[in-house]
Structures are given as structure tokens and as C-alpha cells.
Amino acid sequence: MTLDAMDWVWTRAKSRGNARLVLLAVADATTGPDATARMGTAEFMRRLAASRSTTRAAVDAALASGELIEDEPAQGSRATRYKIPGAVGYVRTHRATGPESGPLPATGPNPGPLTGPESGPPADIPDALFGGEIRPPMGPDFGPHHSPIEGVSKGVREHGREVAVIPEFARPLVDQITAAEIYPAWTLAPGEWVVVHALIKRSGADMLAAAAVQAAQRARNGVAHARYFLRAWQALPPAPAPGTVPAAAPSRPASNVIPLDRAQPRGRVAQSADYLAEALAAMEAQQ
DSSP: OHHHHHHHHHHHOOOOHHHHHHHHHHHHHOOSTTOEEEOOHHHHHHHHTOOHHHHHHHHHHHHHHTSSEEEEOOBTTBOOEEEOGGGTTOOOTTSOOSTTOSOOOOSSSOOOSOOSTTOSSOSOSOHHHHTTTOOOOOSTTBOOOSOHHHHHHSOEEETTEEEOOOOGGGHHHHHHHHHTTOOOBOOOOHHHHHHHHHHHHHHOHHHHHHHHHHHHHHOTTOOOBGGGGHHHHHTSOOOOOTTOOOOOOOOOOOOOOOOOOTTSOOOHHHHHHHHHHHHHHHHHHHO
């Protein structure tokens, strides 16, 4: 299943960077224990929020690692079928199995939400992504979640409205953008949050926040969703190494403009203009 395959990528995969994002994209699209999914370049680009060349390089890197294989080549309109061999038949170890698992029996016509030490949010959300602190709210005021990861990353639904939940690692970035009075929606997809996490590690929250503010100022109609910033963030360089000294600003060339010397006698044209102005003033005074 999807969550089992994604758990394998989170806990067992050795790939890093964009190759790891490719594995997560395939795992997110799997539907069975065979850990396969059909996906074309356009779909990879959408899930990774990256350019075509970057996406192809990431897929090649994932294939080179051996953690992703082409199970069936593309044929006509059918996209290539990819497989994550290590995730085939993999089952999350923390998921309860056997006759003891399953929902608790109801004790009455309407037992209500569970309470006590055994209740609480689902444990399927990777702590590496959400810092082990942010979990989807539970209770009668919140709608059902088809997937714990999807519920948190895309926002929970409160009274029929989608509410964004910001992962802990993204709080400094979001706070800086909000402080600049820029208020986009932050209901990002799971793969997009993974990209944001990688970009924060590479370039730093301060650089990403400054680029977001500049992009928002250039946008004619404002920025409605944080997804607008992803392309600009991916073009940023890595953060400078600690101890790097900023380059000195180039000195301005000496000006070849000769300043006006007010002490010099005025030219004939200027003197004539002064005489004319004095004559006109005298004529007006006589009238």
C-alpha cells in the first residue's frame, strides 16, 4: 500500500536529494503490495515541482541507485511502470496486525470519540518530516482523513473548510513571510513539503523568505498559494559556507563631470536674462 511503500523510503532507502524525492513520488502513487506505479515525466515534474532537465536527472539517479527499476517500459500512451524492489511486500512494523487489531467495539449507541492514553492522533506520520510534534487534530469537529500524511500536509478540514498545518521545520520560513504581510495558502502536498524541507536545508530559511518577498512584490495579482514560490526557491544557490567573507562592493569610477563654480562670472546669456527680468518687473511696477 502507499503508506507502507512511503515508510520504506523514509526508513530504509539510501538515496538522497532529488533521487529520494523520486522514490517518494513513486511510493505515493503505488496502490498495492507490488510497489509499482505508472508515471511519466510530466507527472514527475508536477510532483517534484522541478524543471524537465532536473526531473530527468533525478529519475536517472534513482534508477542508478538500484532502489528504483523500470518494471515495464512506456508503450504508446501508457507511461513507464516503475517498481521499488525493496518495498515489495513491505509492511510497516508499527502497524498492529492479527485478531487484536481493528476498531474497538462500541459500548453504546454513540460512544463518542476515544479518550485516555490509548487515544490520540495516528502514528503514521513520519517524525523526520514533521518533527514529531505537529499531528492532525482529532475529534468531532474535524472531518475524516483518508491518509494521515495527506491530512496534515494538505491541511485538515474544520467545519467544511481546509485548514493548513505547517510542519515544525517550516515555521521560521512561514513566520518571516507572514511578518512581511504576505499571506499565501500553505496547503502543500506531501511531496511539496519534502521539497521545501530540502530547500531550507540547502539555502536556509532567511534566503527563501527574502526570495518569497521579492517574488510577491513582483506579482501583479498577489500570491494566493505558497506553491508560487517553489520555482524561485529551486533556482537559489546553496547557503554560503560558515566563515565566508562577503565580497567587497566595487568602487565607483571617478566622475569626469566638472562641478559648477558659482564664483565664476555669469555668461552673457544669463546676464541678458537677468536684465530682461528686471526690465519687466519695472514696467509692471509703473503700471
